Amino acid sequence: MIKLDDVHFAYGQAKPIVQGVSLSVTRGQVVAVMGPSGCGKTTLLRLVAGLLRPSEGQATLLGAPLPYDNAQALREVRKKMGMLFQFGALFTDMSVFENVAFPLRENTKMGFEEIRAQVMSKLTAVDLADAEGKMPSEISGGMARRVALARAIAQNPQIMLFDEPFTGLDPIAMDTIAQLIRQQTNELNAASIVVSHDVQETFAIADYVYVMHQSKMIAEGTPAELWASEEPFIKRFIHGRHALDAGKVVV
Numbered sequence: 539m540i541k542l543d544d545v546h547f548a549y550g551q552a553k554p555i556v557q558g559v560s561l562s563v564t565r566g567q568v569v570a571v572m573g574p575s576g577c578g579k580t581t582l583l584r585l586v587a588g589l590l591r592p593s594e595g596q597a598t599l600l601g602a603p604l605p606y607d608n609a610q611a612l613r614e615v616r617k618k619m620g621m622l623f624q625f626g627a628l629f630t631d632m633s634v635f636e637n638v639a640f641p642l643r644e645n646t647k648m649g650f651e652e653i654r655a656q657v658m659s660k661l662t663a664v665d666l667a668d669a670e671g672k673m674p675s676e677i678s679g680g681m682a683r684r685v686a687l688a689r690a691i692a693q694n695p696q697i698m699l700f701d702e703p704f705t706g707l708d709p710i711a712m713d714t715i716a717q718l719i720r721q722q723t724n725e726l727n728a729a730s731i732v733v734s735h736d737v738q739e740t741f742a743i744a745d746y747v748y749v750m751h752q753s754k755m756i757a758e759g760t761p762a763e764l765w766a767s768e769e770p771f772i773k774r775f776i777h778g779r780h781a782l783d784a785g786k787v788v789v
């Protein structure tokens with residue numbers, strides 16, 4: 539469903555931000571891309587979404603290379619993607635219902651009743667059917683993130699991309715979002731990438747994890763494999779918090 543083959547990227551003449559990265563995500567999988575701040579995770583997600591074009595290597599989505607030179611074809615591929623970007627901003631002047639309806643009105647020919655049914659089904663999936671008439675200023679941060687998730691999945695995407703979906707949420711809201719990502723990936727039989735540095739939430743739902751450091755993939759494996767890794771950087775990245783608990787040196 540998603541494949542990157544030896545992808546390289548730099549913003550203009552600056553130093554490379556993504557160097558020789560390969561990854562693949564199959565249907566029904568939640569794959570995590572983790573790594574310290576600034577290592578290039580968001581850039582990688584933009585490459586998968588076709589918002590950036592690799593300078594070398596290839597990005598393949600749904601079995602075909604991304605059609606960078608054909609704007610219409612690229613738009614069609616994007617319609618099959620749901621994206622939840624960092625902080626998942628909602629349109630503040632639209633109700634919860636209208637926020638979720640927005641992509642359906644923009645990208646489909648669905649009629650009023652069909653849109654209503656689809657929006658309510660997605661709001662029910664994130665347990666917010668009661669909030670349909672509320673404005674974003676009237677709901678909590680955790681609820682807003684769930685609305686953003688409902689909006690991202692409004693069109694039943696086959697590919698879902700989540701950039702730091704847990705940032706700024708309390709532990710319970712984080713856990714709710716994580717479980718929703720897992721559940722919706724299963725339900726839509728989609729391929730999902732979650733970019734995060736939250737080890738606990740991400741490991742709980744990911745089938746496979748890639749670790750990025752200084753623009754390169756330095757490790758990959760199942761959460762259990764990485765948890766058991768003896769490689770010093772991986773160990774520090776994954777167990778840093780526990781080292782703090784034990785009063786030891788932290789990354």
Ligand SMILES: Nc1ncnc2c1ncn2[C@@H]1O[C@H](COP(=O)(O)OP(=O)(O)OP(=O)(O)O)[C@@H](O)[C@H]1O
Binds near residue numbers: 552575579580581
């Ligand atoms: N539009 C841009 N133009 C130039 N440089 C950029 C641009 N976007 C990001 N960068 C640089 O690319 C590097 C990687 O950024 P990126 O956002 O991909 O990292 P990240 O791993 O997602 O970080 P974080 O976890 O903090 O969000 C950073 O040094 C950043 O300054």
